[in-house]
Amino acid sequence: MTKVRHSLKDVARHASVSVATVSRYLNGNLDLPANTRGRIDAAVTRLDYTPNPHARRLSLGRSDSIALILPDIANPFFSRLAAAIASRAEESGQMVTLHATMNRPDREAAAVEAAGRNMVDGLILVTDHVPDDEVLRHLGRLSRIVVLDEGVSANAPCVLCDNRQGGELAGRHLWTTGHRRVGYIGGRADLPGTVARLDGLREGMHGIAPVSVYADSHTRTSGRELALRFLERRRGETALFVGSDELCVGVLEIFRERGVRVPDDVSIISFDDVRPLHLFAPAITAITQPVERLGQCAVDLLLRGDWTDPAIRTEIRRLPVHLTERASVRRIEPRQETIEPTNKETRS
Amino acid sequence: MTKVRHSLKDVARHASVSVATVSRYLNGNLDLPANTRGRIDAAVTRLDYTPNPHARRLSLGRSDSIALILPDIANPFFSRLAAAIASRAEESGQMVTLHATMNRPDREAAAVEAAGRNMVDGLILVTDHVPDDEVLRHLGRLSRIVVLDEGVSANAPCVLCDNRQGGELAGRHLWTTGHRRVGYIGGRADLPGTVARLDGLREGMHGIAPVSVYADSHTRTSGRELALRFLERRRGETALFVGSDELCVGVLEIFRERGVRVPDDVSIISFDDVRPLHLFAPAITAITQPVERLGQCAVDLLLRGDWTDPAIRTEIRRLPVHLTERASVRRIEPRQETIEPTNKETRS
DNA sequence: GAGGTTTAGTAAACCAATTAACAAGACGAA
DNA sequence: TTCGTCTTGTTAATTGGTTTACTAAACCTC
Numbered sequence: 022m023t024k025v026r027h028s029l030k031d032v033a034r035h036a037s038v039s040v041a042t043v044s045r046y047l048n049g050n051l052d053l054p055a056n057t058r059g060r061i062d063a064a065v066t067r068l069d070y071t072p073n074p075h076a077r078r079l080s081l082g083r084s085d086s087i088a089l090i091l092p093d094i095a096n097p098f099f100s101r102l103a104a105a106i107a108s109r110a111e112e113s114g115q116m117v118t119l120h121a122t123m124n125r126p127d128r129e130a131a132a133v134e135a136a137g138r139n140m141v142d143g144l145i146l147v148t149d150h151v152p153d154d155e156v157l158r159h160l161g162r163l164s165r166i167v168v169l170d171e172g173v174s175a176n177a178p179c180v181l182c183d184n185r186q187g188g189e190l191a192g193r194h195l196w197t198t199g200h201r202r203v204g205y206i207g208g209r210a211d212l213p214g215t216v217a218r219l220d221g222l223r224e225g226m227h228g229i230a231p232v233s234v235y236a237d238s239h240t241r242t243s244g245r246e247l248a249l250r251f252l253e254r255r256r257g258e259t260a261l262f263v264g265s266d267e268l269c270v271g272v273l274e275i276f277r278e279r280g281v282r283v284p285d286d287v288s289i290i291s292f293d294d295v296r297p298l299h300l301f302a303p304a305i306t307a308i309t310q311p312v313e314r315l316g317q318c319a320v321d322l323l324l325r326g327d328w329t330d331p332a333i334r335t336e337i338r339r340l341p342v343h344l345t346e347r348a349s350v351r352r353i354e355p356r357q358e359t360i361e362p363t364n365k366e367t368r369s
Numbered sequence: 370m371t372k373v374r375h376s377l378k379d380v381a382r383h384a385s386v387s388v389a390t391v392s393r394y395l396n397g398n399l400d401l402p403a404n405t406r407g408r409i410d411a412a413v414t415r416l417d418y419t420p421n422p423h424a425r426r427l428s429l430g431r432s433d434s435i436a437l438i439l440p441d442i443a444n445p446f447f448s449r450l451a452a453a454i455a456s457r458a459e460e461s462g463q464m465v466t467l468h469a470t471m472n473r474p475d476r477e478a479a480a481v482e483a484a485g486r487n488m489v490d491g492l493i494l495v496t497d498h499v500p501d502d503e504v505l506r507h508l509g510r511l512s513r514i515v516v517l518d519e520g521v522s523a524n525a526p527c528v529l530c531d532n533r534q535g536g537e538l539a540g541r542h543l544w545t546t547g548h549r550r551v552g553y554i555g556g557r558a559d560l561p562g563t564v565a566r567l568d569g570l571r572e573g574m575h576g577i578a579p580v581s582v583y584a585d586s587h588t589r590t591s592g593r594e595l596a597l598r599f600l601e602r603r604r605g606e607t608a609l610f611v612g613s614d615e616l617c618v619g620v621l622e623i624f625r626e627r628g629v630r631v632p633d634d635v636s637i638i639s640f641d642d643v644r645p646l647h648l649f650a651p652a653i654t655a656i657t658q659p660v661e662r663l664g665q666c667a668v669d670l671l672l673r674g675d676w677t678d679p680a681i682r683t684e685i686r687r688l689p690v691h692l693t694e695r696a697s698v699r700r701i702e703p704r705q706e707t708i709e710p711t712n713k714e715t716r717s
Numbered sequence: 718g719a720g721g722t723t724t725a726g727t728a729a730a731c732c733a734a735t736t737a738a739c740a741a742g743a744c745g746a747a
Numbered sequence: 748t749t750c751g752t753c754t755t756g757t758t759a760a761t762t763g764g765t766t767t768a769c770t771a772a773a774c775c776t777c
Binding site for chain 2: 073074078086096097107120273274277304
């Protein structure tokens with residue numbers, strides 16, 4: 022069953038030329054007369070020759086593959102990102118190696134290190150937290166890196182969505198529907214994405230900061246924990262801006278268990294819009310991320326030619342988001358506001 | 370920034386021994402006196418030596434990586450499978466290369482061929498349709514293959530869930546809740562999994578075959594199309610057994626657009642239970658697959674020792690499923706078996 | 718027919734490991 | 748003293764490509 026693999030030497034022998042000739046011809050940097058060319062082609066097809074990629078990579082010093090490091094491929098946001106990346110990479114003839122870190126710094130470091138050892142042609146890093154020194158050290162020996170989704174500083178270009186705009190859209194929507202006291206449940210507070218969203222939220226809310234902020238990693242479990250804390254310490258929040266669908270699922274689970282009705286008791290806006298939120302009860306209003314475009318953009322940036330230019334390392338591609346209105350935000354009348362004076366202006 | 374990579378030769382020079390000694394010592398098949406050992410260790414740490422994997426793979430003729438070929442990583446069922454596989458593979462020191470075929474036979478063939486060329490240590494194939502000859506031909510030159518999720522015959526062991534049991538659980542549930550006329554929307558009709566589910570369904574329904582069967586690939590788009598066909602040609606079906614969450618999302622979208630209420634107008638049971646069905650409106654009753662265990666099982670089987678034994682190629686691991694009851698199946702009174710009797714009962 | 722250029726192709730170094738085969742020295746036993 | 752056996756290594760072949768430097772022959776020009 023397992024056929025014998027033929028090598029370049031075999032092809033050369035069959036075509037009565039040297040290995041160098043075959044190699045150069047096949048790689049397109051040698052023009053040959055029709056006769057020789059025909060002999061080589063014939064030998065290649067007859068022997069069903071395909072070059073040994075290990076030898077090729079050793080010789081060339083590259084791997085024709087890019088490493089994709091992400092927290093958890095089971096998370097739909099990351100898996101859709103991965104789909105876009107895999108598809109784009111395939112078009113460029115690159116393989117993709119997958120490394121799920123489960124948000125553990127040691128695994129993240131190990132994955133980056135493996136990528137370096139394997140001399141990948143590029144690395145796409147998507148992480149949920151600020152990378153530690155170990156990771157940064159390993160990143161240092163890679164030349165082509167793109168940081169995706171969170172703009173952690175790693176001396177590499179970033180591709181991410183406009184988090185500030187997302188926050189602002191959510192804030193504005195909550196403001197116009199009459200909400201004045203809102204809470205935020207989201208990813209790590211030290212991430213620039215979280216900061217930007219909160220900034221945007223406050224701006225959209227005409228300068229009113231959220232009453233409460235709960236932060237942890239983007240997992241369903243965290244969503245449940247944070248939702249419990251939110252309910253325990255609730256100080257009149259009428260709405261909740263949730264930093265990811267993953268957290269939102271956890272939040273909704275707790276709300277359902279505790280009999281908290283959405284949107285009657287609490288309005289909700291989620292972020293990402295990668296789960297089938299339109300089928301939820303109620304359908305969840307969300308900030309929609311351009312997930313596919315994010316992935317494509319990351320690959321394009323990675324495989325671009327001019328990485329010698331140091332300017333590329335500070336490049337930031339910020340893709341716009343939009344708000345998809347559904348049924349999880351309730352319109353309320355902002356009455357006598359304890360902290361707020363009369364606010365009746367409505368922005369478009 | 371980019372440090373110089375040191376080779377075995379450098380280590381040997383620094384430790385004043387030959388490369389062979391270093392190589393054998395590092396690979397554990399040479400005992401050395403403390404002195405020499407210390408010198409080598411010191412050189413390794415000082416030069417920050419890591420072996421060049423390309424050279425290593427060329428020399429050893431293997432790749433320390435397994436290829437994962439699946440229809441679409443953006444689909445949560447496949448992405449959760451991938452997560453389990455990646456995690457298990459990592460434990461065994463294997464890398465995972467990802468190939469999404471988008472259900473296109475040419476891409477499937479290309480992926481299998483690439484896996485063969487790369488001399489992967491194993492291949493996990495999950496496909497939505499019966500592989501064509503091209504694919505089978507390429508599969509022929511791989512030695513270690515595990516077919517996952519669908520038991521297509523590829524001269525390789527299979528890991529899948531007990532589809533017959535799943536069908537039967539669904540059928541029994543529908544039967545006991547009073548349904549007598551049911552429809553099926555699922556994956557390709559020529560797949561053994563589909564056949565098994567239909568068999569099981571009929572058995573659970575005390576021998577009553579489904580009134581209608583609509584089949585196509587497991588995509589949301591297919592779900593929409595098949596749901597439309599179902600509604601157009603409906604012949605009194607009171608319940609629908611849907612072959613995957615992905616299809617189910619499409620079906621629910623159409624039902625919502627057309628004002629078909631679940632479960633009042635049609636009851637639904639889905640298959641997979643990988644979407645957050647418990648948060649849907651209504652919460653969807655489903656056959657729950659042991660997704661993580663399926664993935665782990667596939668890797669374990671793949672990396673098992675005794676692949677010389679031909680018996681392994683016919684092995685089938687069938688993992689049990691269970692029914693998770695929610696709110697999408699309505700209890701009805703099976704009266705005179707015409708199309709629609711009077712329906713006035715309401716379930717909580 | 719000398720000189721220059723193009724064409725067609727080769728030999729050999731190189732990439733960075735693994736490993737079979739072998740050798741020098743130390744030590745113990747007969 | 749001599750033989751055998753460890754111990755501690757070494758030399759060199761091998762894996763399968765790529766690529767530089769080079770050569771031999773043909774072809775063109777004057």
